[in-house]
Amino acid sequence: MEEYIVEFKHLCKEFPGVKALDDVSFNLKRGEVLALLGENGAGKSTLVKILSGIYTKDSGEFRLFGQEIHNLTPKRAQELGIAIIHQELNMCNHLTVAENIFLGREKVRFGMLSNKEMNAEAAKILGKLNIDISPETIVGELPVSKQQMVEIAKALSTNAKILIMDEPTSALTSREIEELFSIIKSLKKQGYGIIYISHRLEELEHIADRVTILRDGKFVTSMNFKDTTLQEIISHMVGRELKEKYPRISCPRGKKILEVRNLNAGKMVRNVSFDLYEGEIIGFAGLVGAGRTELTRALFGADPIDSGEIILDGKKLNIKSPIDAIKAGIVSAPEDRKREGLCIKLSIRENISLPNLDSLCNKLGVVNKKKEKELTQSIAERLRIKMPNASVNAESLSGGNQQKIVVGKWLARNSRVVIFDEPTRGIDVAAKVEIYNLMNDLKRQGIGVMFVSSEMPEILGISDRILVMCEGRITGELDINEATQDKIMEYATRFEKKEINSRTA
């Protein structure tokens, strides 16, 4: 028998109305990377939350390093050597990077916090991970991707023996992902056991030793990665064959919908010009902090525009707020669902109907509940949102299903341009395909689609044209036929020369 450091037997966990885990048995060896896979809501996060003491199991057995464990708390789990990087960011936004990293185990000398020491150590940890952030930066001021890296740094700094990563790469770009993989490889060599959860199946070949697959809270199979194929994994996950991972359709290019001329907005959108035609999806590629999100925010009226023109269907727009943009027909699904996308305390129905109330209300502003129910129902079906019913809080859905709501709420409108900012972040393969199909649908209807993504394969797989951004400028345009990952990377790293910077300074 092999030596397991984590052993689960017949684990069950139920939430009101949902059996999140149903008789799951699973284990982890020293020095291996176990990929835990499954569709949205399969129970992956629930499983690792039990392992890290956040949830308590309803029944079943659970051993760590051969020892039976009862009454695990987060603190106890940490002491036992378990570190977890959560799917949802869990940072104290008002504290600095170093303060977050050492939260709960601050270094103290004579009863006083030794900030210098902690800052130095944090800098060391960040340095090891090649993360270019000052330990004294306030976390709330960092972009999501940087926050994610801090979270990783925090987990690694606990000297854990078991490391759990719940979709660590969903907010990262290629370069950072590579850094992360080399770290994972070295940790593996040092004998760490790593549980790795991700919906980006392409990543697995770089790191995974074994895969364990869950479906609807049940254990499906566990196998060595070498002995299987992606195709097989996917069919185990979704329980059926998935035809195509990137279903591309071709439409004739129609007339020009959107024309952006010399747009400037803040520091991160500089002189941006591009056109968007009927029947196409434009992909926006770039490294993190390239300014893609800022561009979408400026177009959507969420950030003020300094200069430049936005012309929709030949008419010059004056967009001052999202309300103007939505009225004109430009809508946007933002990247950070918790912060910008969802009202988590409201029901799924209320979230979906929020931007559509104008069409759901009569002249007096009274909501037509019947219409609202129908709308929610049709969108939930179209996106296959997995939910007990539409009246539950958006909070109780799994991450992927939450993302579907963020996208889904815009589908009922006759918009001209739909902006998707990282729409597939944290979504399982099958759901991704649904989102791609959705974009294709829009494309077919003659609606312009802007698709911001940091995942090269999907950008290459779905877009008709790719614009690459770097430091707020568009540094290159690639037709899909000529685009490759290398070419994108080349444009994405066209930083302005240093002497220009020093001259302007």
Next chain:
Amino acid sequence: MQVKEKTNFFKNIIAMRGMGQVISVSSALVMMCIVFSILNPNFFSGKNISNLLRQVVPILIIGIGQSYVLITGNIDLSIGSIVGMSCMISATLMTRGVNPWVSALIAMLCCLGMGLISGLLVSKAKLPPFIATLGTMIVARGIAQISNNNYNTDAIGEGARGFRNFFYYGQTLGLFNTVWIGLVVFIFFDFILSRTRTGRHIYAIGSNIEASKLSGVNVVFTTTIVYIISSFCAALVGLITTATGGLGTMDAGNGYELNAVAASVIGGVSTLGGQGILLGTVVGSFIWGVLNNGLQFAGAPVAIRNIVIGIVVVVAVLIDIIARTGKVKKAKE
């Protein structure tokens, strides 16, 4: 079939969001009523019930205003002072011979103006609501004071008899007019909050202001409206106060802002925004009203009265929490 539909109807009501707390707090209310009527049977006399209803209405109305503000995730500390302002302005005008109804209208408009200022300070100038409304609270009290040159007004007199009957002393269909006013205010604002677009926007802002903005909600407008509504409710209570006392007093409404928060929160409105229903606020204001009325009837020694009130307020909300924790435990088994 008929029966089944009925059960479904009740099930639906129970399943309504926010109803859980309303039900458990209502049970606390019922318990209180039982205890009080054992202590003094007069408590359940028709006369007292009718009295009690009338006494609860002012708290209920300001509670509704405060609930609106709380649901957007803000707070309105100026409520009490606006009551005073409405009371003083209307009474001053009446004693100077202005028609009572015109006086009431002018007072109302001034108060809505204060609400507008609070709203803009919070939504436009982005002041923390605590500071913005602390400011308008102090200013509104100041306005109440200068209205009649730092004196309470004289009696508003015979000319205002119709006004006083309408707002306090008169009865319609066996109930005091005040009670009808409370009922209309509740039904109207409950409808707005639960059935209309503005209501949805109010919940959305309280739940996630950023997401609401990005969904096309006009946050500045909605937030301002909410403060105006809260001022409207306070001004209405101010008019009731004028009618009740028959004169303007400068310290009318003093401290009501906290009573309003209490009524709201006891009934399940969260001070963090996004949660709660007005029915809860109604139950919350009854808890408050019954406590004050009941303790007098019970002849409780004055000295321990406050202690009892404090404990009951806490216990009423605790019952809900225990009920819910119990539910979670049951679900686990």
Next chain:
Amino acid sequence: MQVKEKTNFFKNIIAMRGMGQVISVSSALVMMCIVFSILNPNFFSGKNISNLLRQVVPILIIGIGQSYVLITGNIDLSIGSIVGMSCMISATLMTRGVNPWVSALIAMLCCLGMGLISGLLVSKAKLPPFIATLGTMIVARGIAQISNNNYNTDAIGEGARGFRNFFYYGQTLGLFNTVWIGLVVFIFFDFILSRTRTGRHIYAIGSNIEASKLSGVNVVFTTTIVYIISSFCAALVGLITTATGGLGTMDAGNGYELNAVAASVIGGVSTLGGQGILLGTVVGSFIWGVLNNGLQFAGAPVAIRNIVIGIVVVVAVLIDIIARTGKVKKAKE
């Protein structure tokens, strides 16, 4: 080199977290002082300054307590009543012949007990802080009332002279003892908040309670401690009140809870938690204290005084927001 280090030192202070608001609000304070001393030169007399300092201390101390609570994202409404409780219990015991210091100690312990209850209600029973402390607020006021059987106490008399000198009348090194007490309280609690683990955890809880829990922060313990600290501060002010008046009054501290919030929020402590420094609270309490003192010296008509206070409070915070918006604009260019 020397010069450069100095500049760096100042730069560091300015760059300190939360310092921005402290600086802009301080400038509002300076402006106020200038206006007041133009209106009445007596305002800047040595005698008044020394007086003013002593008058600010109680607000400063309760402000510090409230700031602790606000930084964890909660609120303490019971502060004012705890002041009353501390005042009444200590004075009652003294008039019954108990040694003044022992009386003070007993009063302090009772108040810490109330703080413990508030803390547990919030952290353990998970009551909304508004309700939990509204409950303890009312109960504590009730306790103040029954302490001496619903009477204010008699004078605490000659035996308590040392006690009164220590807390109010005495001077040390040319400053009133009260001022020294305030200084010690500020230094001590500022140290705790900015330099110790508990302080760090207080900020973390206010910033993200879930993340704090997951990082192994003992949320129940820390939250409870914070309420106990706030009660400690209130109890201390209660003792100062006893020493000041020389008797126990049942309504001592009435309304102080909002003053404490005002002092905190003016100085940059967020009611949403996670933000603020105690130096800000100090400046905030000076704004409050100087306003009240200065307006009396300016001989401002009572009627418009409240309007002035309200506007100044709002403007003081507006200055900060404008300063920051200006900064943002500059950064963009």
Next chain:
Amino acid sequence: GKSETAGTTTPTPQTQDNTSENETPSGGEEKKKDYLVYLITMDLMDQHWASMDQGAKAAAQELGLNYKWTAPTTGKDDAAQIECINNAVADGADVILLASNGPTTQVATLEEASKAGVKIIYVDSPADFPAIQTLATDNEKAGEIAGQEMLAALNAKGITSGKIGIVNVNSATASTVAREKGFRKAFEGTNFEILATQYGEGQVDKSQQIATNYITEGCVGIFGANEGSTVGVGNAIQESGSDIVGVGFDKSDAVLQLIESGALLCTMAQNPYDMGYQGMKTAYAALTGGDTGPEYVDTGVTVLKKN
């Protein structure tokens, strides 16, 4: 002299048995109808009201009447006091002893009560509605007396001009506003400058701060309009060690000590205990058809000075 005055003013309650009026059935055995008398005061906090309650309670026990004391729990509040009256009527009160918040506020409510057959007696502050009897202090007159006392003391010291400060409760309390009015009247035609009134909400520490500021401004005399204000004024004068003339209202142990020590010149002592006691006797007379006496009883003020 001190102990004598203090004895009458701060009634020492016999704590064993007077707390429960449930024991009154023993009085009911005398085959009297079970009468219920309510005392409704402005608030619960002031010692003044507590003394009144003591007086009323003592008389009720002597006479075998059922008796309840109530007032707004939250502080002085007109609407809340009206509720108290309505509740008392609903509870079946036969007589209400009322310390009315204002002269006109309660009139309409009292009309209703009176229609329901409830008899009204005013204690401390009357309303503009006919009642069986009013037992009160003439506040304006008392305030004028206070002013005259201060003026005399200043003149005796040879001071004929200077600033004078007033510490009042707030501008909405009719009784203390009347006292202030009377006080100002006494200074009409003199060379003294009376500064803008300051309000200390009747709280000792606030009032004391205000008085301290007055002293810094160079006042020669300070007037406190109620007990809390007076203690604050006395403490501030005592601390300053100067010979500023302090005059106040109400008597309590603390006020008397300040007079003893010379910090205060004098205080205008009211008689709340008598108001309660005599008011209850009148109530009994009205219920049993006895003689209710004159319509207005000035319970008067006594000027208490250091002997």
